[in-house]
Amino acid sequence: MSTHDAIKDALIAVAILNLVVSVAVASSSAYSGRQKMLQILVIWVVPVAGALLLGLFMLTRRGNAPRTGYPSERSEDIGQIWSGLHPPDQKH
Structure with missing residues (x-):
C-alpha cells in the first residue's frame, strides 16, 4: 500500500466516523x-482546523529544519529517502 493510498483510506475513515457521530448527535434527544x-x-x-494549524506550523518551520545529509537532487524520489533505501552520504 502506498502512502497516497494510506492517506486516502485514513481520510475516508475520518469522514465516515464524523458522519456516524454526526448522525448519532442529530438523532439524540438529550440535546437541544x-x-x-x-x-x-x-x-x-x-x-x-487541526490540519490547517499543523500545516501552517510546518510551513513556518520549513527553513529551520536540521540538515539530514541526504543528497539534494530535485529529481530524487522522496519516498526512497524517507524509507531509508539509501544511506545519507551515498550518491546514486
Whole structure:
C-alpha cells in the first residue's frame, strides 16, 4: 500500500466516523437543536482546523529544519529517502 493510498483510506475513515457521530448527535434527544448544531460543527471543524494549524506550523518551520545529509537532487524520489533505501552520504 502506498502512502497516497494510506492517506486516502485514513481520510475516508475520518469522514465516515464524523458522519456516524454526526448522525448519532442529530438523532439524540438529550440535546437541544442549538447544542446539536454546535456539536456537529465541532465534529467537522476540529479535524480541519487541526490540519490547517499543523500545516501552517510546518510551513513556518520549513527553513529551520536540521540538515539530514541526504543528497539534494530535485529529481530524487522522496519516498526512497524517507524509507531509508539509501544511506545519507551515498550518491546514486
